[in-house]
Amino acid sequence: MDTVAIYSRVSTSDQDASRQLHELRDFAEREYPDAEIVEFVDIISGTATDEAEQYQTLRSEIATDGVDAVVVDEISRLSRLGGGEIHDFIQHAIEYDTSVRDREIGLSIDVDGSEVDQAVKQMLASLLGDLAKIEHKQKLRRIRSGIAAAQDAGKWTGRPPTGFTVDEESRLRVDxxxxxxxxxGIERVAAGEDQANVADDIGIATSTLKNAYTNRADLYLYGxxxxxxxxxxVNEITPLSEPEAIPVTDEERVRQIVRDELQSGRN
Structure with missing residues (x-):
């Protein structure tokens, strides 16, 4: 019995992930009715830790002659794994007598085809990958442009800082x-209290308090x-009262220690 592998890359934010897998299964079962269908799915979250583990597993299975054909939704998506990945994958599959099928555009690279036919189809697949990379870059530029335009219009486009919310018009409002x-909490830390204790007392993460104290003390103390x-x-709740204590920088702390030592020596 032949073994047909389905490979899919889906995003954690992709609402059509289940649909894509369902259509791939239907396609594989229709084209290879007597084959065993196995699935390899990489969930892409967009973080630096995404390493396409299932894709690497699929390549290993191909290398051990465990797969007769691979069905993908769009082979152009492999271009996001790195330059030349489409060509490399097809070469890898052909080397181990594994056919490759693209459901979306109907591209079929069969191991029993002529070398000329295989070469032409590899060139076509590589071209699709190049076009996909161009489209992806254009999409990123449009997103960045949209974010910049929203920020210029006074809208907040990311997660608001602690103590703030975003209204329906994407404007910052003070909670x-x-x-x-x-x-x-910042005043208490400035007065000498332990950050972890203060954070626990006011119900926020120590890292949040530390970041606010170190990088945004002026915002919370003076607006x-x-x-x-x-x-x-912040202007909506000004004027703010005078802070009871203010953060001291490392340089000021060292200066104070030196002054204290000098004063102690004189005494």
């Missing part, structure tokens, strides 16, 4: 209770920020 709670969108949001 007064959360903002003042974090402000009080000052380099980003006009943040300043505009």
């Amino acid at each position: 007064v209770e959360a903002f003042l709670r974090l402000r009080a 000052g920020a380099d980003d006009e969108r943040l300043e505009a949001a």
Whole structure:
């Protein structure tokens, strides 16, 4: 019995992932009615840890003569694994007498075809990969352009800082209770209290408090920020009261130690 492998790359945000797999199964069962169907699916989250493990497993199965044919939804998607990956994969499959089928465009590279036919179809597959990479880059540029336009219009496009929310028009608004709670936490740390204890007391992560204390103390204590969108949001609750304590930089802390030592020496 022949073994036919289905390979699919689906995104965690792809609403059509189940549909794609269902259509691949139907295609494989229709084209290879007597074959055993095995599936290899990589879930792509967009992080740096995505390593296409199932794709590598599929290549290993091909190398051990465990697969007679591979069916993919769009072979052009392999171009996202790296330059030349489509050509390399097809070469790998042919070397081990494995056919490759593209369901979307009907491309079929069969091991029993002529060398000329295989070469032409490999060139076509590589061209599809190049076009897919160009389309992907254009999509990224459009996304970046859209984000920049939204930011220029005063809209917040990412996750809001602690103590802020985003309204229906994507404008930053202050969550007064959360903002003042974090402000009080910064003051307590500035007064010498332990960050972890303060964070636990006010109900936020220690890393969140540390980041606010180190990088955004001016925002929470005085309402000052380099980003006009943040300043505009904080202006809704100004004037802020004078902070009871303010963060001390490492340089100021060293200077104070030196001053104390000098004063102690004089005494």
